[in-house]
Amino acid sequence: MDLLQSYAEDNDGDLGPHSSPEPSPPRLLPSKSAAPKVDDTTLALTVAKTNQTLARPIDPSQHAVAFNPTYDQLWAPICGPAHPYAKDGIAQGMRNHKLGFVEDAAIGSFLFDEQYNTFQRYGYAADPCASTGNEYVGDLDALKQNDGISVYNIRQQEQKRRRIELKKEDEGQGAEGPGEEEEAAAAEAENPATDTWLMKNKKSPWAGKKEGLQGELTEEQKKYAEEYAKKKGEERGEGGREKAEVVSDKSTFHGKEERDYQGRSWIAPPKDAKATNDHCYIPKRLVHTWSGHTKGVSAIRFFPKHGHLILSAGMDTKVKIWDVFNSGKCMRTYMGHSKAVRDISFCNDGTKFLTAGYDKNIKYWDTETGKVISTFSTGKIPYVVKLHPDDEKQNILLAGMSDKKIVQWDMNTGQITQEYDQHLGAVNTITFVDDNRRFVTSSDDKSLRVWEFGIPVVIKYISEPHMHSMPSISLHPNTNWLAAQSLDNQILIYSTRERFQLNKKKRFAGHIVAGYACQVNFSPDGRFVMSGDGEGRCWFWDWKSCKVFRTLKCHEGVCIGCEWHPLEQSKVATCGWDGLIKYW
Incomplete structure (x- = not known):
């Protein structure tokens, strides 16, 4: 009893001889832990990282998993881009190109040539991906400078030059005003699909062979042409077939006697x-x-x-x-x-x-x-x-x-x-x-x-x-x-x-x-x-x-x-x- 008294006194300080001891609540010992002290920020990051790992789908091709996945993770669908033709039912074997499936583009060969050659010449072409036909790709400065024309368009300056030339010719023929025929001729001369335009524009790649441009043959050329025609006629022979070469036939006997x-x-x-x-x-x-x-x-x-x-x-x-x-x-x-x-x-x-x-x-x-x-x-x-x-x-x-x-x-x-x-x-x-x-x-x-x-x-x-x-x-x-x-x-x-x-x-x-x-x-x-x-x-x-x-x-x-x-x-x-x- 004395021992307990002294223990209480040691703990509670000096009590007077006449004061009655009041019972005090028991004091808890501080808790002990093996983990190091961690502040709140680090703890939050760790939790987020763990959640992220748990939320990430498992790659089906990997052979080892570094954490314990949940049931939902194991049975989650494979994530990634959907097969573009899955709904159409086109199988993997339907590829017609090494990068996938290529569809035919509905573009005419003439239009393709026009845009291709325009891009080669001027550096711009119509954008094939654009929904409207006004959008272009390539050199936009050249596009503005050329007013967006293609190689198959005739430029304004060229049209003007041709009109002036035509007018000069008409003035040379007569001072009368242009009638309906002249206007028709002028219109025809400006149409690249006509023979008149082809004859006028001899440098054009579509101009073809020119009629009547050959001058008179010289005497030497005429003589050569006649000889060539004669030689060809001899080679051909009767019936138009080629004739074989003609050599005189001869034979030599080398023996002692023929009989x-x-x-x-x-x-x-x-x-x-x-x-x-x-x-x-x-x-x-x-x-x-x-x-x-x-x-x-x-x-x-x-x-x-x-x-x-x-x-x-x-x-x-x-x-x-x-x-x-x-x-x-x-x-x-x-x-x-x-x-x-x-x-x-x-x-x-x-x-x-x-x-x-x-x-x-x-x-x-x-x-x-x-x-x-x-x-x-x-x-x-x-x-x-x-x-x-x-x-x-x-x-x-x-x-x-x-x-x-x-x-x-x-x-x-x-x-x-x-x-x-x-x-x-x-x-x-x-x-x-x-x-x-x-x-x-x-x-x-x-x-x-x-x-x-x-x-x-x-x-x-x-x-x-x-x-x-x-x-x-x-x-x-x-x-x-x-x-x-x-x-x-x-x-x-x-x-x-x-x-x-x-x-x-x-x-x-x-x-x-x-x-x-x-x-x-x-x-x-x-x-x-x-x-x-x-x-x-x-x-x-x-x-x-x-x-x-x-x-x-x-x-x-x-x-x-x-x-x-x-x-x-x-x-x-x-x-x-x-x-x-x-x-x-």
């Missing part, structure tokens, strides 16, 4: 000429080289059935025939073309042959005498010439021309009897199939077309997106297949039956012929396919397995032609742009 002691001609085949074997072998070594052309050789052909002579077409304008069987020398040279010879073709018995040159002429020669029997031309370059293979139709000549036509002549009358005009590019090959009732042509238009002979209607058209031009085609000895040299460095095989389908199992590749019309050919027994290439090699493939059998390095430059000997069945002739013909 032997028995009176036989030098072109007569040897009596005992028959196939030595029925089995072809691929040649291994060079037997003979013929050199006589001064430029490249573009084609070679063995004498039909016997092969004792070989004909060659040169880029030096000459055609030569060489002895294969005996001396191995040049027997005769035929000169009648003024430009390179493109193609040659024997008739069935070899006594005559055709040549086609870049001088636009096709010539029919007598092999023995070297005389030109007839010349044909349409004024276009013939790329391929062929006689009809039937013995009774040897008077029918077909030529594929540079103007996309195949032209058919009757050589007895010299008249064109048919034109096959369906190709879209120069015609490169003509190959008879189906017992010579039909023929297949290839062209620079990358297509094959099959024709019924004598009827200018395509019965089969072959053109695929993957096809390339086929400048050389050869018929298999069994006549069931065509080998086509394709310029994507492969040889494709087509059937010659009704459907003319591509044989996808057979294709021969490995050589490089892109850009060159290298000839493709078969061995007489049909076991091998051969082709020249752009690097001077001759390639041999096995027909059954389509594998490369052998390659021979034949020429410097392009090996353009290759022929298998018809009787000596292990011998092959090649020709190239190095001017040589080689026998293997």
Whole structure:
């Protein structure tokens, strides 16, 4: 009790001995907190920031959230600009421009040109976004200075100048006052759509060619014009067609004698000429080289059935025939073309042959005498010439021309009897199939077309997106297949039956012929396919397995032609742009 008394006294101060102690209310201890003291301003900012974070929508693409979002935040819709075409139902795939959807503007081409050219010339144009037509964009000072005219308006000063000029002319004609006609003429002269205005404003880009401005020709000019017209008339010839170049035809015999002691001609085949074997072998070594052309050789052909002579077409304008069987020398040279010879073709018995040159002429020669029997031309370059293979139709000549036509002549009358005009590019090959009732042509238009002979209607058209031009085609000895040299460095095989389908199992590749019309050919027994290439090699493939059998390095430059000997069945002739013909 004393202790409590003393505790109260210590707390409440001195109490008198007689004073009674009054109970006092208990005093609270001050509260303790671990947080630092924060003033009211900082506290308000923190609260606002927290509220802002909580109110911000959550980016659906982020993988981690740095605070605890509320339920409303998690399920709030994605905020951002609305899709402009959402209500119209235009999907994202409906974009027609990389920046979205572009609508056609309803502005006429003339109005667009007017504003475009005005902006280029004066620096201002009508604002296409403005709802009214009076608002402009660009150089507004120039706009005020030019009174807002466009390039197609005539300026006031120009109109005034023209009126003065017109008035002066009228005064010169007579001092009478302007009548109705003069006023009409003046109005017409100010209208840019009239011929009068065009004649007056010769500098205008719309003025066109001026009539009657040409003065009199001088004597020298008249003479030149007459000569030019005469020359053009000669070139055109009869019927308005271009005429080919004319060169005198001549031929030189190089052999010892044209007839032997028995009176036989030098072109007569040897009596005992028959196939030595029925089995072809691929040649291994060079037997003979013929050199006589001064430029490249573009084609070679063995004498039909016997092969004792070989004909060659040169880029030096000459055609030569060489002895294969005996001396191995040049027997005769035929000169009648003024430009390179493109193609040659024997008739069935070899006594005559055709040549086609870049001088636009096709010539029919007598092999023995070297005389030109007839010349044909349409004024276009013939790329391929062929006689009809039937013995009774040897008077029918077909030529594929540079103007996309195949032209058919009757050589007895010299008249064109048919034109096959369906190709879209120069015609490169003509190959008879189906017992010579039909023929297949290839062209620079990358297509094959099959024709019924004598009827200018395509019965089969072959053109695929993957096809390339086929400048050389050869018929298999069994006549069931065509080998086509394709310029994507492969040889494709087509059937010659009704459907003319591509044989996808057979294709021969490995050589490089892109850009060159290298000839493709078969061995007489049909076991091998051969082709020249752009690097001077001759390639041999096995027909059954389509594998490369052998390659021979034949020429410097392009090996353009290759022929298998018809009787000596292990011998092959090649020709190239190095001017040589080689026998293997």
